[in-house]
Amino acid sequence: MKFKTYKSSELTWSLDFKPLKKWPEILPVIALIDNGSIKVISGFERQIQDQVDVLIIDSPLNVAFEQVWPNAQLGGLERLRLLKVLGQSTEQDFLLEWPVELQYLLDQKQVALKSLKPLEYLTTWKDQLSSALIALRPSSSQCREVLDLLCDLKMSGLQWGDCQPEIKTVFEASHWMTQLKTLRNPNTLQNDSLVNKSVMHVPWPRGVSAKWERQGDQASIVIQAKVNNKLEWKRLTENLQKTELGDQIWNS
Amino acid sequence: MELISDQFSELYIHEKSWNSLVAKRAREILNVTPIKVSERPYGNREGNLTGKEFSLSKKRLYLAPHEGHFFRKCPGTQGAACCNYFVLNLGVQCNMNCSYCYLQSYINSPVSQIYTNIEDALIELDETALKFPNSPFRVGTGETIDSLSLDDITHYSKILVQWFSRHPKLTCEFKTKSDNIKNFIDVQHAGNVVVSFSVNPQSIIASEEHGTASLRQRLHAGRTASNQGFPVAFHVDPMIYVSGWKVLYSELVDQITTMFTPKEIRWISIGALRYPPEMKHILRERFSKNPPAALTGELFLSGDGKLRYDQGLRNQMFSHVIGEFKKRDKGYPAFLCMEAPESWLGTFQQTPRQISQIKDLFQPMAAP
Numbered sequence: 111m112k113f114k115t116y117k118s119s120e121l122t123w124s125l126d127f128k129p130l131k132k133w134p135e136i137l138p139v140i141a142l143i144d145n146g147s148i149k150v151i152s153g154f155e156r157q158i159q160d161q162v163d164v165l166i167i168d169s170p171l172n173v174a175f176e177q178v179w180p181n182a183q184l185g186g187l188e189r190l191r192l193l194k195v196l197g198q199s200t201e202q203d204f205l206l207e208w209p210v211e212l213q214y215l216l217d218q219k220q221v222a223l224k225s226l227k228p229l230e231y232l233t234t235w236k237d238q239l240s241s242a243l244i245a246l247r248p249s250s251s252q253c254r255e256v257l258d259l260l261c262d263l264k265m266s267g268l269q270w271g272d273c274q275p276e277i278k279t280v281f282e283a284s285h286w287m288t289q290l291k292t293l294r295n296p297n298t299l300q301n302d303s304l305v306n307k308s309v310m311h312v313p314w315p316r317g318v319s320a321k322w323e324r325q326g327d328q329a330s331i332v333i334q335a336k337v338n339n340k341l342e343w344k345r346l347t348e349n350l351q352k353t354e355l356g357d358q359i360w361n362s
Numbered sequence: 363m364e365l366i367s368d369q370f371s372e373l374y375i376h377e378k379s380w381n382s383l384v385a386k387r388a389r390e391i392l393n394v395t396p397i398k399v400s401e402r403p404y405g406n407r408e409g410n411l412t413g414k415e416f417s418l419s420k421k422r423l424y425l426a427p428h429e430g431h432f433f434r435k436c437p438g439t440q441g442a443a444c445c446n447y448f449v450l451n452l453g454v455q456c457n458m459n460c461s462y463c464y465l466q467s468y469i470n471s472p473v474s475q476i477y478t479n480i481e482d483a484l485i486e487l488d489e490t491a492l493k494f495p496n497s498p499f500r501v502g503t504g505e506t507i508d509s510l511s512l513d514d515i516t517h518y519s520k521i522l523v524q525w526f527s528r529h530p531k532l533t534c535e536f537k538t539k540s541d542n543i544k545n546f547i548d549v550q551h552a553g554n555v556v557v558s559f560s561v562n563p564q565s566i567i568a569s570e571e572h573g574t575a576s577l578r579q580r581l582h583a584g585r586t587a588s589n590q591g592f593p594v595a596f597h598v599d600p601m602i603y604v605s606g607w608k609v610l611y612s613e614l615v616d617q618i619t620t621m622f623t624p625k626e627i628r629w630i631s632i633g634a635l636r637y638p639p640e641m642k643h644i645l646r647e648r649f650s651k652n653p654p655a656a657l658t659g660e661l662f663l664s665g666d667g668k669l670r671y672d673q674g675l676r677n678q679m680f681s682h683v684i685g686e687f688k689k690r691d692k693g694y695p696a697f698l699c700m701e702a703p704e705s706w707l708g709t710f711q712q713t714p715r716q717i718s719q720i721k722d723l724f725q726p727m728a729a730p
Contacts, residue, residue: 265653295660327662
């Protein structure tokens with residue numbers, strides 16, 4: 111091992127895979143000699159400095175990277191970037207064409223790589239979609255769902271303008287998801303909305319609230335009531351039996 | 363439909379099957395140079411195939427004996443009413459290309475396979491029939507491969523018709539989207555081989571069932587089979603929701619009922635579009651340029667983990683088709699496939715065992 115200060119221009123920075131975390135300031139940059147050049151493998155952000163403190167280690171490239179950047183500590187996209195600078199390609203390399211800032215967000219949220227497959231079909235929306243995701247910062251599951259919805263909508267022929275977060279109503283990711291779900295399943299959700307209105311207009315017995323609620327492919331009336339004793343239970347069941355549910359609820 | 367001679371671009375024959383009749387026919391019929399192998403080419407992929415691999419697997423045919431079981435209960439789906447169907451798997455993959463095909467999520471073999479040792483399959487059937495002599499098994503050969511589309515290579519239809527003629531208590535079903543009945547149509551039979559056709563309105567066939575026979579071809583094949591005394595059956599499955607669906611399915615029912623009386627139809631099963639969510643990736647990869655109904659339809663996660671239309675819509679679709687059949691004649695025997703009791707009650711206002719025409723299918727049966 112050798113410790114020395116070099117001019118930034120004397121070092122090769124081509125292995126910069128834009129790691130998520132900054133290299134600790136108290137540590138020197140780590141580099142190794144590879145094919146006659148001093149290749150930096152950590153502390154890439156110091157490239158802008160004139161002089162850089164470097165610890166040169168004697169190790170093969172792959173071994174050095176594995177020890178300095180253990181695989182298990184890297185995010186999914188981070189790992190792909192690392193493989194790319196090492197000259198190894200994967201089926202998921204298309205993800206690296208998305209803005210690095212978005213890649214950082216997705217790794218921070220620990221979104222699994224397989225959940226990002228829809229991005230392959232959303233490349234024409236790259237800039238706008240990246241901006242929207244960075245602004246709204248969805249959770250991992252929200253991200254998965256948003257991308258899936260957007261992919262379906264694009265394949266149904268919608269444009270970004272139809273899908274982009276509505277300025278007046280979307281302030282967080284969950285709002286956008288609601289907007290996209292309405293676009294994705296317009297007939298079903300419109301029907302649900304109409305039936306819900308009908309359900310709410312039913313003259314339910316006192317103390318009973320009801321709504322039309324969807325769980326997956328099943329939508330049903332959900333009834334809530336508080337019952338404190340046997341008499342109340344008797345009255346509730348009798349009154350419910352007398353409650354007329356119009357045909358419009360079941361024939362929608 | 364594409365000529366069978368041009369269906370495959372690669373042909374592999376296991377050395378144990380090289381001299382089999384299936385291999386001989388394949389070498390004669392297919393416009394491709396066969397390669398003798400000692401194991402399956404391309405190995406076995408871990409995990410699901412990509413869309414590209416799945417498409418390629420349809421072009422690569424591998425003939426080999428099957429080492430495992432051929433006969434098993436239909437896997438059905440969680441929570442669905444079970445009609446006691448059994449399957450005899452004589453191969454894997456289909457040479458046609460329906461956009462919604464569940465094989466896209468089911469198989470991980472990079473090649474299409476035909477099992478050349480049907481005699482072992484029949485031994486297994488024999489043993490099962492002996493072990494359960496009072497069980498009237500219904501056995502279909504179209505679960506993992508179309509029953510008839512590659513029959514010019516296998517001639518398995520003829521062998522099965524002959525075998526089942528010696529076992530009149532059992533029923534065999536050939537389930538197909540082809541019209542390829544010529545190899546068995548003149549074989550003497552015992553009336554227990556049902557020739558069944560999956561059907562949809564022609565416009566849906568054109569947009570979703572690529573490489574299959576037209577509706578007219580399937581119905582004509584059914585008519586020919588019926589004229590020779592074979593019972594026929596129809597699977598209106600998967601029903602697909604499109605604009606004007608009611609009219610389209612009414613017309614479909616019209617076409618069927620114009621050509622077949624209730625007595626000529628052994629059963630009509632009805633189901634709606636459904637598939638596991640993980641199949642979306644392969645659908646997008648294979649059909650991104652012309653997205654199919656499976657990708658654009660309003661589908662939701664159901665209790666059995668599959669994506670399906672809203673329950674209420676499904677009930678409407680089933681009620682409509684069944685109503686159209688019953689309007690023409692109450693004797694048409696229709697039932698639902700892979701649906702939970704809610705669908706039965708929503709459609710028939712009865713459970714399967716309460717419906718006289720079909721209740722026997724749903725009775726528990728002694729079986730392996």
